[in-house]
Amino acid sequence: MELLLTGGMGYIGSHTAVSLTLAGHRVVLYDNLVKSAEVMVERLERITGISPLFVSGDVRDTDHLTDTLRHYAIDAVIHFAGLKVVGESLEIPLEYYANNVQGTISLLQAMREVGTRSLVFSSSANVYGEPRYLPVDEAHPTGVTNPYGRTKLHVEEILFDLARSDPSWRIICLRYFNPVGAHESGLIGETPQGIPNNLMPYIARVASGELAELLVFGDDYPTPDGTGVRDFIHVMDLAEGHASAVAYLTGHSGWQAINLGTGQGYSVLEMVRAFEAASGRPVPYRIAPRRPGDSASCYANPEKALRLLDWSARRSLADMCASTWAFQSGSH
Numbered sequence: 001m002e003l004l005l006t007g008g009m010g011y012i013g014s015h016t017a018v019s020l021t022l023a024g025h026r027v028v029l030y031d032n033l034v035k036s037a038e039v040m041v042e043r044l045e046r047i048t049g050i051s052p053l054f055v056s057g058d059v060r061d062t063d064h065l066t067d068t069l070r071h072y073a074i075d076a077v078i079h080f081a082g083l084k085v086v087g088e089s090l091e092i093p094l095e096y097y098a099n100n101v102q103g104t105i106s107l108l109q110a111m112r113e114v115g116t117r118s119l120v121f122s123s124s125a126n127v128y129g130e131p132r133y134l135p136v137d138e139a140h141p142t143g144v145t146n147p148y149g150r151t152k153l154h155v156e157e158i159l160f161d162l163a164r165s166d167p168s169w170r171i172i173c174l175r176y177f178n179p180v181g182a183h184e185s186g187l188i189g190e191t192p193q194g195i196p197n198n199l200m201p202y203i204a205r206v207a208s209g210e211l212a213e214l215l216v217f218g219d220d221y222p223t224p225d226g227t228g229v230r231d232f233i234h235v236m237d238l239a240e241g242h243a244s245a246v247a248y249l250t251g252h253s254g255w256q257a258i259n260l261g262t263g264q265g266y267s268v269l270e271m272v273r274a275f276e277a278a279s280g281r282p283v284p285y286r287i288a289p290r291r292p293g294d295s296a297s298c299y300a301n302p303e304k305a306l307r308l309l310d311w312s313a314r315r316s317l318a319d320m321c322a323s324t325w326a327f328q329s330g331s332h
């Protein structure tokens with residue numbers, strides 16, 4: 001198939017591009033490079049042996065998107081483009097709504113114009129808010145607590161209304177849990193700008209010596225060791241989930257929300273120990289106060305993905321840490 005990946009030059013988009021290319025699809029990466037760089041094209045070619053098509057553009061530019069969809073005769077779109085930092089979304093909410101919500105509306109208008117009706121959307125477990133029960137399944141009530149999560153929920157609802165209004169739309173919202181890790185080549189991975197907000201990239205920089213110590217945000221949660229528990233999922237498993245979602249869409253119309261997680265939670269201290277084992281480096285840490293807005297524990301019920309997409313995560317925590325370390329310690 002001919003697939004357009006908005007935000008395809010970013011962390012999850014680039015790994016998905018690898019999976020899709022190796023599965024025989026042609027991918028077009030549409031990205032404004034606000035959080036990525038053009039060198040990605042060359043790295044993807046080194047991994048897959050095929051140069052992906054890159055189109056420089058903003059998803060809010062409906063005309064440019066329309067031309068791109070038409071020019072490459074796109075069958076389906078995977079919509080990664082957006083801003084994703086929870087804390088930043090509290091500071092600059094308008095930018096988040098403009099990029100994530102307005103950007104999606106622009107994409108949908110372009111798709112409607114050219115008759116492309118299949119869409120996979122990057123949603124987030126953030127839409128569930130504080131879990132009321134575990135594991136979190138798709139029937140769990142939504143309850144966002146920050147502008148970033150609200151943009152994801154707004155978009156999910158827009159997509160729901162659209163699918164209800166016209167049965168020719170085929171839409172899947174993939175609710176990612178905590179994507180981590182990198183492609184086994186060590187050529188692509190997560191490259192947060194500045195000091196990382198998320199646990200895994202922070203740990204990687206402590207192990208490499210770039211940062212002195214990890215602050216563990218709270219050790220008094222009602223979890224086995226008192227630190228936060230999350231459903232960390234290898235980004236290549238996540239990437240393969242997109243390939244399965246695209247395959248599902250070819251035979252099914254309507255709207256679905258589907259969790260992509262492993263179903264297994266690991267604590268912050270378990271992550272530290274696993275990373276030390278994978279890297280052979282110490283990860284010094286200090287217990288600090290809880291981070292406002294964090295929940296104690298969050299992990300997925302991944303049964304719907306297995307049932308509908310015939311997909312489940314296969315890679316281990318050791319794989320997640322080893323691939324992160326290979327990327328972190330490579331010459332990038």
Ligand code: NAD
Binds near residue numbers: 034
């Ligand atoms: P990323 O920042 O690495 O990639 C996003 C890409 O989108 C970047 O290449 C950026 O340049 C591009 N982009 C941003 N705004 C754009 C615009 N207006 N027009 C065109 N391109 C634009 O992020 P990621 O981790 O790969 O996340 C991809 C998607 O998955 C995002 O929508 C994010 O909200 C969602 N998500 C990510 C996580 C996570 O922990 N990484 C968790 C849940 C959901």
Ligand code: UFG
Binds near residue numbers: 084178199218227294
């Ligand atoms: N943590 C630390 N120290 C750090 C960073 C994180 O102890 O320096 C802890 C947090 O308190 C939490 C756990 O590590 O207990 C995971 O934190 P992350 O920031 O890595 O991930 P979150 O679960 O808070 O949030 C992430 C994304 C959200 C997304 C959510 C679900 O940042 O955008 O996963 O997909 F919505």
